[in-house]
Amino acid sequence: GNSVTQMEGPVTLSEEAFLTINCTYTATGYPSLFWYVQYPGEGLQLLLKATKADDKGSNKGFEATYRKETTSFHLEKGSVQVSDSAVYFCALITSGGSYIPTFGRGTSLIVHP
Amino acid sequence: EAGVAQSPRYKIIEKRQSVAFWCNPISGHATLYWYQQILGQGPKLLIQFQNNGVVDDSQLPKDRFSAERLKGVDSTLKIQPAKLEDSAVYLCASSFGRQETQYFGPGTRLLVL
Secondary structure, three states: OOEEEEOOOOEEEEOOOOEEEOEEEEOOOOOEEEEEEEOOOOOOEEEEEEOOOOOEEEEOOEEEEOEOOOOEOOEEEOOOOHHHOEEEEEEEEOOOOOOOEEEOOOEEEEEEO | OOOOEEEOOEEEEOOOOOEEEEEEOOOOOOEEEEEEEOOOOOOEEEEEEEOOEEEEOOOOOOOOEEEEEHHHOOEEEEEOOOOHHHOEEEEEEEEOOOOOOOEEOOOEEEEEO
């Protein structure tokens, strides 16, 4: 079956540090890839997405590149802020008729001033 | 644009009781999802509707869980009878199409005692 593996959290950083959250996947078909974010007390919301190999999704200073050869979609940000503290979920939706969404466990990010 | 609405926000019941959750998706969204999110884990898809038809319910415990989407709009998810392990947050999401961005509601937090 399909699966998404994220690095364990929490990830604790100081403000302005560089962020990487690793995400790898296994999937049948050709999936679309997503990063969702859940801020404290709020629901999940889309952060960015990519729908084909080598596409780069970006939003709010975050970026992730769809790497088909390594089946990865790592999330990066050059300089994190305290307001980025949240839980980040990597997800995929397969194509080819099934369109089943699969989420990773989530990675908690804590940014200190 | 109004977001995905869910009610109730919180529910506490005893095991073997029944409970129902309601979801109103974003207007015009054909695809509706119900997820179960256990503490510390990512959302797990329970059931997916396309308009008022079920397109996937492979992970729905059908001996106790049921869901319907009347007229292709609102949806209800029911648990009867509840077990302790059903304690979780139940998320509803909707999207314009099956491989599109999902928009999540705030969730219903269920505690089974």
